[in-house]
Amino acid sequence: MKALLVFLLLFAYSLFSKVSDAPVTKPKMQAQTTTAEYPQGYFRNPLDIPIKLAANFGELRPNHFHMGLDIRTNQRENLPVYAAAEGYISRIKIERFGFGRAIYINHPNGYTTLYAHLNDFYKPLDDYLKEKQYNDQKWEQEFEFEPNQFPVTKGQFIAFSGNTGGSAGPHLHFEIRDTKTGNNLNPWLFNFGLDDNIKPTIFRLYAYDRRYSTYQVGPTSIPISGSNGNYSATSNVVTLQSPLVSFGIAAGDKITAVSNYYGIYEASISVDNSLRSTFKLNDFSYDETRYINASIDYKTRLSGGNFIQHLSRLPGNYSLIFSQDDDGQIVLSDTLIHQAEVVVKDVAGNASVIKFKLKWDGSANEKLMFNANNLSMIPGKENVFKTTDVEAVFSEKAFYDTVPFVYKSVISNDTKAVSPILYLHNNTTPVHDSFTVRIKPSDFLTTEDREKVVVQLVNNRKTDVVKGFWVNDWMEAKFRDLGMVKLVIDNIAPRITATGFVNGGSVSSKKSISFLVTDNLGEIKSFRALLDGNWLLFSRKKDSFIHTFDYRTSPGKHELIVTVEDLAGNVNEKTFVFTR
Numbered sequence: 001m002k003a004l005l006v007f008l009l010l011f012a013y014s015l016f017s018k019v020s021d022a023p024v025t026k027p028k029m030q031a032q033t034t035t036a037e038y039p040q041g042y043f044r045n046p047l048d049i050p051i052k053l054a055a056n057f058g059e060l061r062p063n064h065f066h067m068g069l070d071i072r073t074n075q076r077e078n079l080p081v082y083a084a085a086e087g088y089i090s091r092i093k094i095e096r097f098g099f100g101r102a103i104y105i106n107h108p109n110g111y112t113t114l115y116a117h118l119n120d121f122y123k124p125l126d127d128y129l130k131e132k133q134y135n136d137q138k139w140e141q142e143f144e145f146e147p148n149q150f151p152v153t154k155g156q157f158i159a160f161s162g163n164t165g166g167s168a169g170p171h172l173h174f175e176i177r178d179t180k181t182g183n184n185l186n187p188w189l190f191n192f193g194l195d196d197n198i199k200p201t202i203f204r205l206y207a208y209d210r211r212y213s214t215y216q217v218g219p220t221s222i223p224i225s226g227s228n229g230n231y232s233a234t235s236n237v238v239t240l241q242s243p244l245v246s247f248g249i250a251a252g253d254k255i256t257a258v259s260n261y262y263g264i265y266e267a268s269i270s271v272d273n274s275l276r277s278t279f280k281l282n283d284f285s286y287d288e289t290r291y292i293n294a295s296i297d298y299k300t301r302l303s304g305g306n307f308i309q310h311l312s313r314l315p316g317n318y319s320l321i322f323s324q325d326d327d328g329q330i331v332l333s334d335t336l337i338h339q340a341e342v343v344v345k346d347v348a349g350n351a352s353v354i355k356f357k358l359k360w361d362g363s364a365n366e367k368l369m370f371n372a373n374n375l376s377m378i379p380g381k382e383n384v385f386k387t388t389d390v391e392a393v394f395s396e397k398a399f400y401d402t403v404p405f406v407y408k409s410v411i412s413n414d415t416k417a418v419s420p421i422l423y424l425h426n427n428t429t430p431v432h433d434s435f436t437v438r439i440k441p442s443d444f445l446t447t448e449d450r451e452k453v454v455v456q457l458v459n460n461r462k463t464d465v466v467k468g469f470w471v472n473d474w475m476e477a478k479f480r481d482l483g484m485v486k487l488v489i490d491n492i493a494p495r496i497t498a499t500g501f502v503n504g505g506s507v508s509s510k511k512s513i514s515f516l517v518t519d520n521l522g523e524i525k526s527f528r529a530l531l532d533g534n535w536l537l538f539s540r541k542k543d544s545f546i547h548t549f550d551y552r553t554s555p556g557k558h559e560l561i562v563t564v565e566d567l568a569g570n571v572n573e574k575t576f577v578f579t580r
Helices: 002-017 123-136 289-295 298-302 447-451
Strands: 053-055 069-072 080-082 087-094 101-106 111-116 118-121 141-144 157-161 171-178 201-209 220-222 224-227 230-233 238-240 244-252 266-271 274-280 338-345 351-360 383-386 390-394 407-410 421-424 435-439 453-458 463-466 469-471 474-479 483-489 495-499 512-518 524-531 539-541 544-548 557-566 571-579
Touching (some): 101 118, 123 141, 201 224, 201 230, 201 238, 201 338, 201 351, 224 351, 244 266, 390 421, 447 453, 495 571, 512 557, 524 544
Parallel strands (some): 230 351
Antiparallel strands (some): 053 069, 069 171, 080 157, 087 101, 087 141, 101 111, 111 171, 201 220, 201 244, 224 230, 266 274, 266 338, 338 351, 407 421, 421 483, 435 474, 453 463, 453 483, 469 474, 495 512, 512 544, 524 557, 539 544, 557 571
């Protein structure tokens, strides 16, 4: 009788949580990789100092896995960076966020190396790019090159290291990719002479009751003890109150005894000597890296808890990180004791193991099934939420697990708001791709007011502002996070502040000039500077705009007109005079 109850319970859960006609399909198994598959010693150290890592491949970051090696530059900028092997510069990226200034080199063996957060490129390349930027009157760009334009030899100087883009401190970000697929590969596998004899540390083990969504019921901590690669549960038998479970771990890896903890490379779980699931952090692309939010317990992390890495694939996780077709959930159809083993490895092959016994206590028939509400969002299908004030449309890939969606509408006290505050669930549930939100103003708007309306999303991590577009009486915009949304009229122009020099003064002792540009709602649409009537190149780091003097800024007195515009179309223009 008990076995029949378990079968019915699991069958009902599967009908609720899995959509049979979902337009997306599970990924196929990822091939197992070894260092023998990659050329050993083909690539050299891109710096002329020994490699010391600030971060490794696969380290857990907000919304992405770290996709390369962060190599320390002794807390300095402008160390020479060298081509890791012969090839040609195929691409350059210059951007405010992300890589900042980056070089891509294609190599004849089918791989591409990337060098990011750079300062100046080597002179012929730097001159070419700067000329192109001036011709286009655009700083932030991507450039692609033919093989004969900028060929390089192994060890050729290509740039100076820096701290540009999203970098939080001087270092070199280095990647190796498969040129054909674009997938990122773990550079450690190519043998840069790095040594690691230390086994990963497993801090904690967790169990999940998978009759419920992982966004509804949190993890249960399973106390463990051990060290030096050998761990076990502190209790003789881990007794579970559900016949359908999965597991997660908190773990890290050291390269040397004094180094910080890095990300792990691989983890697997077996029950009764049967492999149930494996994930490996290698050979996947930036298109997949956001699946980190399905590979960790996102709700626990966003609520201030640990990084917990799932040992199972959530229903809406379509990445190639997990190598088993099985979703990694453990079905316990009896109350017998079973042997379980979790193996955690680093990229050097050092392994740590947790061994424990588990059993189901048989009480599942006393527990309620998944408590869905009428607004539940289901992975694998398009989900639409609509009221008289707001409409939100989520794609079939938006959610990783079933979301018991919560919504409320609150009148805003903000005098600039022209809609209620609309709570779209909360940011402890991730969204994989952009969703569309449409909001109807609560009051009549004049044509002038409509032109100044923006959509603002706020949660306890960030504030996003988007200049949407009108569809009849609704404003439409796209976001990638859940939170509170509202329509706001913005009539305030951005602020421009000169930093490091006085208007009307001399800058003859300086190498650059800069401006701090800020906006009341936080985002600038455009920045433009004219020196004596000619466009002048400024780079950007956060809210600072910097011009480094060159021959275009000749000695003498100059007039500089700076014009900035925010997303709502408010413009501020200031004139500065300086002598160089």
